Amino acid sequence: xxxxxxxxxxxxxxxxxxxxxxxxxxxxxxxxxxxxxxxxxxxxxxxxxxxxxxxxxxxxxxxxxxxxxxxxxxxxxxxxxxxxxxxxxxxxxxxxxxxxxxxxxxxxxxxxxxxxxxxxxxxxxxxxxxxxxxxxxxxxxxxxxxxxxxxxxxxxxxxxxxxxxxxxxxxxxxxxxxxxxxxxxxxxxxxxxxxxxxxxxxxxxxxxxxxxxxxxxxxxxxxxxxxxxxxxxxxxxxxxxxxxxxxxxxxxxxxxxxxxxxxxxxxxxxxxxxxxxxxxxxxxxxxxxxxxxxxxxxxxxxxxxxxxxxxxxxxxxxxxxxxxxxxxxxxxxxxxxxxxxxxxxxxxxxxxxxxxxxxxxxxxxxxxxxxxxxxxxxxxxxxxxxxxxxxxxxxxxxxxxxxxxxxxxxxxxxxxxxxxxxxxxxxxxxxxxxxxxxxxxxxxxxxxxxxxxxxxxxxxxxxxxxxxxxxxxxxxxxxxxxxxxxxxxxxxxxxxxxxxxxxxxxxxxxxxxxxxxxxxxxx
Amino acid sequence: xxxxxxxxxxxxxxxxxxxxxxxxxxxxxxxxxxxxxxxxxxxxxxxxxxxxxxxxxxxxxxxxxxxxxxxxxxxx
Numbered sequence: 001x002x003x004x005x006x007x008x009x010x011x012x013x014x015x016x017x018x019x020x021x022x023x024x025x026x027x028x029x030x031x032x033x034x035x036x037x038x039x040x041x042x043x044x045x046x047x048x049x050x051x052x053x054x055x056x057x058x059x060x061x062x063x064x065x066x067x068x069x070x071x072x073x074x075x076x077x078x079x080x081x082x083x084x085x086x087x088x089x090x091x092x093x094x095x096x097x098x099x100x101x102x103x104x105x106x107x108x109x110x111x112x113x114x115x116x117x118x119x120x121x122x123x124x125x126x127x128x129x130x131x132x133x134x135x136x137x138x139x140x141x142x143x144x145x146x147x148x149x150x151x152x153x154x155x156x157x158x159x160x161x162x163x164x165x166x167x168x169x170x171x172x173x174x175x176x177x178x179x180x181x182x183x184x185x186x187x188x189x190x191x192x193x194x195x196x197x198x199x200x201x202x203x204x205x206x207x208x209x210x211x212x213x214x215x216x217x218x219x220x221x222x223x224x225x226x227x228x229x230x231x232x233x234x235x236x237x238x239x240x241x242x243x244x245x246x247x248x249x250x251x252x253x254x255x256x257x258x259x260x261x262x263x264x265x266x267x268x269x270x271x272x273x274x275x276x277x278x279x280x281x282x283x284x285x286x287x288x289x290x291x292x293x294x295x296x297x298x299x300x301x302x303x304x305x306x307x308x309x310x311x312x313x314x315x316x317x318x319x320x321x322x323x324x325x326x327x328x329x330x331x332x333x334x335x336x337x338x339x340x341x342x343x344x345x346x347x348x349x350x351x352x353x354x355x356x357x358x359x360x361x362x363x364x365x366x367x368x369x370x371x372x373x374x375x376x377x378x379x380x381x382x383x384x385x386x387x388x389x390x391x392x393x394x395x396x397x398x399x400x401x402x403x404x405x406x407x408x409x410x411x412x413x414x415x416x417x418x419x420x421x422x423x424x425x426x427x428x429x430x431x432x433x434x435x436x437x438x439x440x441x442x443x444x445x446x447x448x449x450x451x452x453x454x455x456x457x458x459x460x461x462x463x464x465x466x467x468x469x470x471x472x473x474x475x476x477x478x479x480x481x482x483x484x485x486x487x488x489x490x491x492x493x494x495x496x497x498x499x500x501x502x503x504x505x506x507x508x509x510x511x512x513x514x515x516x517x518x519x520x521x522x523x
Numbered sequence: 524x525x526x527x528x529x530x531x532x533x534x535x536x537x538x539x540x541x542x543x544x545x546x547x548x549x550x551x552x553x554x555x556x557x558x559x560x561x562x563x564x565x566x567x568x569x570x571x572x573x574x575x576x577x578x579x580x581x582x583x584x585x586x587x588x589x590x591x592x593x594x595x596x597x598x599x
Contacts, residue, residue, distance in 0.1 A: 071572060246592050249584040253535075465576055469568075476565060509535070509584075512528055513593050 020149045021161045023215050027097050027208040028142040028162055030201070032169025033176075034104040035135050037197045038128060040173050044194045048112045049121045070464035072129050076136020077456030078235065084141050084452030085234035088225070089148070090217045092452070093141030094209065100134035101205025103127040108198025136464075140456030147443035148218040152520055153308055159439035160304020164297050167431075170267065171293050174286060176200065220448050220521060234453040238446075247445050248458050254514045255441060256462020258320045258506025259434040261499035263463065264470035265327065266427035267293065269495065272471060273331065274420070277478075277492045278338035281380075281409040288420050295421075296428030300436040307437030311516035316441065319433025320507040326430070327496045330423050335492055337416050343373040363387040376413025381406065444519040466502055473498045525594040536585025539578045546574045 038045065076096075084092035107127050113120040142162050150158040176197045184193040216222075224230055231237050238244050267289070274285040307315050336342055349372040357364045364386055371379040385404035412420060438459075446454040474495030481490040550566040587593065 242587075242592070245583070246587045249580055249587065250593070253580055253584055461576060465573060469573060472565065472568070505538075508531075512531060513588070 017149055017151070017158060020215065021146055021158055023208075023211045024093075024142045024146050025161045025165050027093070027212055028138055029165040029169050029172065030204045030208050031097060031100045031135055031138045032166050033172045033204070034100050034201050035131055036170050036173035037104070037177065037201075038107065038131065040177055041194050041197070044190055045107075045124070047190075048194075049110070049124045051113055070460075070468035072132030073136040073460040073464035073468075074457055076133035077140060077460040078136075078453065079133065080137020081140055081238075081453030081456040082234045084137070084144070085231055085450050088217050088221055089141050089145040089452060090212070090215060093138055093145065094212050096134040096137040096141065097205060097208055097212065099130055100138065101201055101209075103130040103134070104198050104201040105205075108195040108201070136456065136460050139459060140452050143439035144443055144452050144455065145218050147440060148220040148448070148521060155444070155518070155521075156307035156312065156437050156440040157301065157305040159443070160301045160436050162439055163300045163304060163432075163435050166263075166435075167267065167293050167297050167300070167428075171290060171297075173197070174290055178286070224448055229449060231449040234450045237450045238454040238457070244446070244450065244454060248454055250509070250513050251442055251445060251455070252458035252462055254506060254510035254512075255316060255438060256458045257466040258462075258503040258510065259316065259438055260462040260464075260467025261470055261502045261506075262320060262323045262434045263431050264467040265323070265474075265496070265499040266424075266431040269470050269474055269499070270424050270427055272475075273334065273495075274338075274424075278335060279408040279410045280338060280420075281411045284411055284417065288417065288424055291421050292424035292428050296425050296432055299429055299432035303433050303436030304440065307440060308518070311518060312437040312441040312444075313510065313514045313516040315437050316434050317507055317511050317514075319430050320503045320510070323427070323430040323434070324500050324503050324507065326426065327500055328493055330426060331493050331496060334420060334423050337419060338377075338410050338412065340371075340373070340377070340379055340410070343375055343377055346372045346374055375416070377416070378411045380409045380411070382409075383407075440518070441514075444521065448521060470499055525591065528593050529589055529591060532585045532588030532590075534585070535581045535588060539581030539583075539585060542574060542581070543578050546570060 080092050080096055083095075104127075107124055110120060110123050110127070139162075142165075143159055146159050146162055147155055177194075180193055180196045181189040184196075221230075239248065270292075271285060271289045274280040274288060275282065278285075280288070303315050303319075349370075351370040353368045353370075355366040355368075357366070364384060367381075367383045367385075369381045369383075371381075373379070383404050383406050442455040442459060443451055477494045477497055478489045478492060481492075481494045482488070483490060546569060550570055554562050554566060
């Protein structure tokens with residue numbers, strides 16, 4: 001009888017924990033989706049709101065991409081983290097969800113630059129800042145909330161579901177955009193169809209808010225509040241008290257900084273490298289990343305669960321170390337497999353098409369060259385050269401505007417395509433090793449009274465600043481090896497030095513100073 | 524292990540101190556060579572956002588490590 005009662009109670013606990021995880025994860029996933037659609041549609045958004053011929057708007061575009069991506073996120077972490085430690089986890093991360101959904105929905109409704117002029121980029125910029133602020137508050141709340149519901153010894157497993165949301169959010173964003181684009185056609189999508197993924201967010205958020213409203217507050221927070229043990233000033237306690245500040249620093253330098261760069265390299269830099277360094281065709285490169293992400297995502301849960309058994313530190317450090325060692329060999333293979341210099345052309349299959357079109361006062365000559373190689377690789381080069389019909393107009397145009405636009409697209413044969421998926425998948429596995437156990441690690445090193453605040457800041461500095469800067473700094477490092485304008489970079493892999501350096505320092509600090517022992521959560 | 528943690532504390536603190544002149548010198552050199560808007564934005568982001576975070580966190584962390592603040596954390 002006693003055994004039956006215990007079984008029923010355990011089953012109820014499991015069902016309740018599952019509900020908590022589902023509700024938290026769906027909301028966090030939607031927040032990541034909201035955040036990523038802006039980044040994924042950056043080019044269209046730039047055309048609609050940030051015209052290049054307006055320098056202020058162009059500056060706002062850069063700031064919108066970077067400022068909201070990393071500067072604002074830590075502020076969101078501080079603002080909402082404090083609220084979460086003062087009034088509770090549930091209502092705080094409900095607010096972040098509403099702010100994120102509301103601002104995403106609003107971006108979808110803002111009239112373009114052509115309609116309302118400078119107000120358009122200004123409004124979009126502000127809405128993007130709100131997105132960053134909300135994201136800064138969301139993750140810490142969701143991870144803390146789930147961790148505080150999780151039974152001892154299973155925290156790594158349960159919180160790993162939250163860890164899948166960033167990758168699934170990216171996957172969802174790519175999926176929705178591709179579906180809408182395919183359904184409406186490229187032109188309609190560029191015209192107004194891009195607004196649909198933003199507007200869709202309102203429905204997703206409404207569902208998530210409904211689910212979250214039915215959830216109860218974290219049991220540890222409720223107990224602490226009942227006992228009057230909540231912090232009066234979570235910010236001061238988190239960052240002014242030495243005992244806690246030293247843990248914030250160890251979390252940042254020994255874990256989240258390294259994790260951030262591995263995360264961004266394995267997902268975003270890999271895509272950028274495929275498209276820009278390897279010139280892999282747009283759809284094929286997106287499929288390579290998407291398939292690798294899809295296959296790799298369950299490993300967040302595998303490594304989260306494994307961290308309950310062998311400790312968080314070992315897995316995270318192993319992930320960083322292997323990534324540091326393997327990045328250059330992996331990217332060398334990726335580069336060589338797509339490099340046309342290593343391939344033999346089937347000369348008789350070469351095809352050149354020239355189209356001449358007159359558009360307004362311009363004559364546009366498009367030359368499409370298609371080459372096929374013995375291994376099945378195809379290469380398409382499209383050169384668009386503009387020739388103004390009016391000689392006066394031609395004389396007035398800058399050299400830059402008259403420069404032909406060149407687009408290179410490499411399409412890999414099936415065997416190399418699968419190999420490329422495998423190479424990206426290996427990087428996604430590194431991501432899952434460092435990211436899968438990190439939520440459990442972060443919640444366990446801080447006390448309940450200031451957990452939301454303390455864990456959110458190092459997480460968002462590590463991911464937002466160290467990780468978020470991977471594309472910018474890596475591109476810069478590659479450009480530095482370019483011998484001259486228009487020439488290929490001497491070292492196309494130079495961009496990897498930034499993540500390798502940060503992950504190496506993080507690995508040494510983490511290995512020396514982080515404990516592998518998993519801690520119980522106090523109340 | 525505690526001794527190693529403390530000795531490395533000096534390394535982290537020195538890295539934190541060293542990064543400031545290194546970054547500023549490089550920024551000045553690159554901006555002087557090519558004073559484009561792109562260069563200004565890039566180095567502003569590095570100097571205003573990334574460098575202070577790295578310098579402050581490494582110096583503070585290094586000093587804590589040197590003082591033995593992390594000695595009590597369980598090794599390995």
